[in-house]
Amino acid sequence: MNIEAKIHAKGLNIPERKLGVGKAEPAVRSGNLVYTSGHTSGNHLGKVGKEFTKEQAFDGARDCALSCLGAIKAVIGDLDKITRIVKIIGFVNCAEGFSDTSSVIHGCTDLLHEIFGEKGRHARSAIGVYQLPANSAVEIEMIVEVKD
Amino acid sequence: MNIEAKIHAKGLNIPERKLGVGKAEPAVRSGNLVYTSGHTSGNHLGKVGKEFTKEQAFDGARDCALSCLGAIKAVIGDLDKITRIVKIIGFVNCAEGFSDTSSVIHGCTDLLHEIFGEKGRHARSAIGVYQLPANSAVEIEMIVEVKD
Amino acid sequence: MNIEAKIHAKGLNIPERKLGVGKAEPAVRSGNLVYTSGHTSGNHLGKVGKEFTKEQAFDGARDCALSCLGAIKAVIGDLDKITRIVKIIGFVNCAEGFSDTSSVIHGCTDLLHEIFGEKGRHARSAIGVYQLPANSAVEIEMIVEVKD
Numbered sequence: 311m312n313i314e315a316k317i318h319a320k321g322l323n324i325p326e327r328k329l330g331v332g333k334a335e336p337a338v339r340s341g342n343l344v345y346t347s348g349h350t351s352g353n354h355l356g357k358v359g360k361e362f363t364k365e366q367a368f369d370g371a372r373d374c375a376l377s378c379l380g381a382i383k384a385v386i387g388d389l390d391k392i393t394r395i396v397k398i399i400g401f402v403n404c405a406e407g408f409s410d411t412s413s414v415i416h417g418c419t420d421l422l423h424e425i426f427g428e429k430g431r432h433a434r435s436a437i438g439v440y441q442l443p444a445n446s447a448v449e450i451e452m453i454v455e456v457k458d
Numbered sequence: 459m460n461i462e463a464k465i466h467a468k469g470l471n472i473p474e475r476k477l478g479v480g481k482a483e484p485a486v487r488s489g490n491l492v493y494t495s496g497h498t499s500g501n502h503l504g505k506v507g508k509e510f511t512k513e514q515a516f517d518g519a520r521d522c523a524l525s526c527l528g529a530i531k532a533v534i535g536d537l538d539k540i541t542r543i544v545k546i547i548g549f550v551n552c553a554e555g556f557s558d559t560s561s562v563i564h565g566c567t568d569l570l571h572e573i574f575g576e577k578g579r580h581a582r583s584a585i586g587v588y589q590l591p592a593n594s595a596v597e598i599e600m601i602v603e604v605k606d
Numbered sequence: 607m608n609i610e611a612k613i614h615a616k617g618l619n620i621p622e623r624k625l626g627v628g629k630a631e632p633a634v635r636s637g638n639l640v641y642t643s644g645h646t647s648g649n650h651l652g653k654v655g656k657e658f659t660k661e662q663a664f665d666g667a668r669d670c671a672l673s674c675l676g677a678i679k680a681v682i683g684d685l686d687k688i689t690r691i692v693k694i695i696g697f698v699n700c701a702e703g704f705s706d707t708s709s710v711i712h713g714c715t716d717l718l719h720e721i722f723g724e725k726g727r728h729a730r731s732a733i734g735v736y737q738l739p740a741n742s743a744v745e746i747e748m749i750v751e752v753k754d
Contacts, residue, residue: 488639589707591708592705597731
């Protein structure tokens with residue numbers, strides 16, 4: 311089963327992201343690496359630990375992952391060209407006192423493991439920030455290695 | 459018109475950044491990529507949404523971009539060797555309740571588009587943080603692709 | 607004297623980090639670059655400027671550096687294969703009003719200079735954030751260039 315089929319089999323979809331439209335590109339390739347922009351979850355606007363529980367934000371992190379994959383697809387055409395998820399940075403919009411940022415970003419990490427298997431094992435930072443664009447609860451950026 | 463001439467034609471200047479002087483290097487090259495340090499705007503010290511409006515911080519983000527370009531020039535000598543602005547991360551020192559970080563970082567993005575055209579189209583994250591060095595309002599780091 | 611001997615001569619140790627165990631990998635290699643996860647100091651839990659002074663957090667940043675080096679060793683086997691410390695991002699868990707993030711991250715930077723000499727000179731960002739995983743005081747991630 312290819313990568314997109316695995317995603318569909320989980321009842322999930324990869325949103326379409328277009329190049330050359332917005333101020334920032336959804337993703338840019340240089341050599342064998344694709345760098346995504348930070349992608350937010352449009353369905354999760356507010357702070358984790360206040361407007362959202364960490365379980366809700368976990369779902370938001372999964373949405374961010376799907377948006378990143380949509381961005382990468384816009385650049386390389388076929389997600390089966392990904393040879394490794396190299397690195398992600400997850401930013402969590404934290405209410406005062408909420409520091410379990412890791413559990414939130416697991417929403418992205420777990421999906422990548424389920425879909426990509428060993429290729430999905432990545433380095434990661436999970437950072438609690440004060441604000442994100444449009445008050446998004448989560449924002450994630452990825453670096454992935456691709457083949458031609 | 460070359461890149462520096464385009465910058466001068468806008469009434470702007472690229473500040474000189476020196477290698478081998480400070481604790482951190484302004485930028486480091488590895489292969490065909492140059493990674494800059496986070497560069498702040500010395501003219502904008504304070505929080506956006508409190509000491510600065512987003513319009514003022516937009517100018518600060520443009521200053522950060524010029525400082526990054528000065529750092530890249532210190533490494534590669536000639537900004538016309540840049541083949542692509544790959545990625546930027548913009549950090550905005552946010553007052554409570556200010557979340558329009560994207561509008562601030564546009565100050566960097568717009569300049570890159572004006573100067574580099576298609577090569578200037580980049581992936582981006584715009585993050586609202588709690589503090590920046592010396593209470594700077596904005597800090598930006600870049601990854602650019604260069605040719606020999 | 608090789609890199610590990612230099613570290614031991616300073617009375618310091620590189621902690622062992624294992625691949626394939628946790629949710630996130632300690633580090634991942636792609637081409638000639640190794641990207642570490644964000645590594646925290648387990649001995650420093652709290653905010654800088656409140657629970658910790660910047661001098662204490664400086665030590666925490668040094669611990670983060672050692673943990674990153676342990677992660678890189680897990681990937682490449684021998685730290686003498688590092689040809690350049692390319693980039694670090696340091697995240698500092700700041701109490702309100704604390705903005706001297708640079709002085710904290712110097713704890714990592716100084717160690718890298720002492721151990722790696724010219725190869726240790728890196729680009730850097732020092733960011734003050736609102737929360738870090740498990741309320742860690744400091745988190746650092748590295749990108750290093752390696753040879754085969």
